Amino acid sequence: MWQEISAQLSSVLGQPIQIETWRSVGGGSINQAYWVKADHQEFFIKLNDAAKGAMFEAEALGLQEILQTSTIRVPQPLCWGNAPPHSYIALEWIPLGSGNQQGWYQLGQNLAKLHRVSSARGFGWCRDNTIGETPQKNPWTDRWVDFFRRERLGYQLRLAQKRGANFPGAEALLAALDSLLNHDPQPSLVHGDLWSGNAGFSQEGDPLIFDPAPYYGDREVDLAMTELFGGFPAAFYQGYQAEDPVGEGYAQRRPIYNLYHVLNHFNLFGGSYQAQARQMIQTLVSAL
16 A cells, blocks of 8 residues: 555655655544655655545645635645555645644634635536535535525435434525525635634644635635634634625524534434534524
8 A cells, every 4th residue: 555655656746755654643534644754755644445535536626726826725735546445645744833823813814815716607616525424515506595505504404314313494494595695705715624623733833724625605604614613712713804804694694504514413423413403403493
């Protein structure tokens, strides 16, 4: 396996690369993650089953798209593919440090700059990807509310029903999205899975994001998720607001956007997320 990855890195970098040392590290989430060293170079490599190659390809293309915006730092994807019995992605190794107030402020500013990157094709992306291990469908769609209803909330609800879950009020909520999401956002390039575990700082203090599930959507989906599990200090939001203030009504849209992630967590992990999603739907529907 390491021989195949070494050969691909050699081809991409245009120099002989021979992986000599590796160790398991955190940060892989659903994948096995390794720090590897070849001569005087270091890389971050994630492994999964051979069948997951498309997931890594989508991750690499998403990182490339964000990288090309020159707005916010992400690890550079180097190569990806199959190294039996695994699929893999090899990334730039960025030793992580901690962020101070100024770093968090800059992270907010840089995210706002990323969100100004738009697409004339509308909402969606050039291909489907995954959020965790859940497929995320991204067909180009003209109206945001249509995209979010069909490809985000509706899709997760259908998956949940296949698991035997029942969410009273879900159909009423889907029908009400035209009035609830009526602020006509521009298509913004979003990270798509922006919880605190997918943001950090280099040892030099530079802010960065990683493990994206990107598409062109309402920029507020990223901000909403930063509030779902916490971990982002006030300086982050101050930096974002200074760069590009959030529109009126965000607080009302936030739980709708976070319901997508709670449903996804139920579909991935089960447990108490079902009750949390049910309560969120009931609260939203009761306010109609």
